Amino acid sequence: MARYADDLSLAHMLADTADSISMARFRALDLHVESKPDLTPVTDADTAVERAVRSTLARTRPRDGVLGEEYGATAPAAGSGSRQWVIDPIDGTKNFVRGVPIWGTLIALMEGDQPVVGLVSAPALGRRWWAATGLGAFAGRHQAAATPIRVSGVSRLADASFCYSSLNGWEESGRLDGILDIIRASWRNRAYGDFYGYMLVAEGAVDAMVEPELSLWDLAALIPIVTEAGGTFTDLAGRPGPAGGSAVASNGKLHQDLLDRLGWPTGR
Structure with a gap:
């Protein structure tokens, strides 16, 4: 390696x-x-x-x-x-x-x-x-x-700091209700946007970051940083890698809960 x-x-x-x-x-x-x-x-x-x-x-x-x-x-x-x-x-x-x-x-x-x-x-x-x-x-x-750098150890959404991109994009994707559910369930939420939310996940300052639509150049550099820091990075369907054109990045412990609330459980 x-x-x-x-x-x-x-x-x-x-x-x-x-x-x-x-x-x-x-x-x-x-x-x-x-x-x-x-x-x-x-x-x-x-x-x-x-x-x-x-x-x-x-x-x-x-x-x-x-x-x-x-x-x-x-x-x-x-x-x-x-x-x-x-x-x-x-x-x-x-x-x-x-x-x-x-x-x-x-x-x-x-x-x-x-x-x-x-x-x-x-x-x-x-x-x-x-x-x-x-x-x-x-x-x-x-x-x-x-x-x-290392991701956080937060294991419950009620204790988590959650980051997301523009709500307009989530509304256009048809998953606004899922985002609002996560926002209501999380301890804290902020829309830092672009690369920054993912870097905060990798540093352990934020516990999750999600976006509904991204290009390869938006995603590719972020994935090794989050995963090498111990986190999990998938698309909205739970598939690892950048091919899906969307992003769910987390400390790993919260990942399945996020996918479930967004309507895409792993293996679906």
Whole structure:
């Protein structure tokens, strides 16, 4: 499993590059913002970060595939296996545009359909989270200032701090009643949003985070961090991995209760 150590070090180098670009554009008066076809915003920082990351990967991992939110997919070289880097240049673009510091660059490496390396860098928060399969999960300002992280031991929803994404999305998914049930049953609830709720789960500060609809670049980096920290990460149907396009992340002890309340018990 130590074979991912070099890939994790590369992910940190990519994040250093991304941070320098994104922080230079954060709260910039001349920030350029456009709307994509799905009406979500994209800034010149999003595109500049992804171009820079792709350029470095082309030099350092030329045989690996790349999937990015802004520029799509580049297939792995023939005979190189199924390694693919997955990049979200700025997760939380709406926060970025409004000057809210909760945004970050998400970098993952997948082998086949499984994320094996994940890194989230939130430079405006001065914090980074990372993990690789078999190497554990860590947080800190950078790789040389690493602290191991671990999910909580809370075993009852009545004692749990619960995090969720926008209620509008849950209403559109037809599962608003399930979310409201969890909110009423939990000790505390907050909508931190985007990557941040998942990182709080991995750190043990929050006990669960759920979202109804996500793309691969939203998910891939988060999964190794939560699972290497001892947590459980599935879709709404209880299936592990990112393929389902939704997320239920927890400390593991609460997971089945969450799935049941959302109407998707394990094995259904």
